[in-house]
Amino acid sequence: GVKVGVLALQGDVAEHVAAFREALAERPGSSVMAVRRPADLADLDALAIPGGESTTISRLIEKNGLYEPLVRFEGGIFATCAGMVLTADRVDDPRVRTLGLIPMHVARNAFGRQVDSREAMLEVAGLAEPFRAVFIRAPVATDVGSSVEVLARIPEGIVAVRHGRHMAFAFHPELGGDLRLHRMFLEGLGL
């Protein structure tokens, strides 16, 4: 079975758990569990880092002794929104200590206050049909390293990337019941 963890410090943890449970429903012996301390990372094939408030999640990562264990985590990471901010190597906010897992620069709240949330039918590389993307006070990547595969962009910037075993999204594939990106992620890990 496939073992997926969801970093459960703050944010839309339950939605990530539900989405991965559904994505793995036909895989006997699979499990999806909450991750709050370093020992919870043992034996996981993958970890979701949810959307929420990246400054808060960053503070709780430090408090729970998870910074180094997350940097050393050998599975794939599926990061959304605040999670995308955390996986970057640079962000425009000194309160967030990024994990540096994906060589990209990220701007928080890139849409401005007036239009802080929106939906878009997004062309995503590797998907045959557009993906209905929900953006909520979303970040964008402004600059990515040459090893980063850009999967989707909008006028404000890059909103979906793959880097080796990791994927990061400025929007929320865990909402809305479309699990094509979860499946793409699991396939990319050979799971």
Ligand code: GLN
């Ligand atoms: N603006 C939030 C942050 O940068 C992310 C919002 C979200 O995850 N929906 O932490």
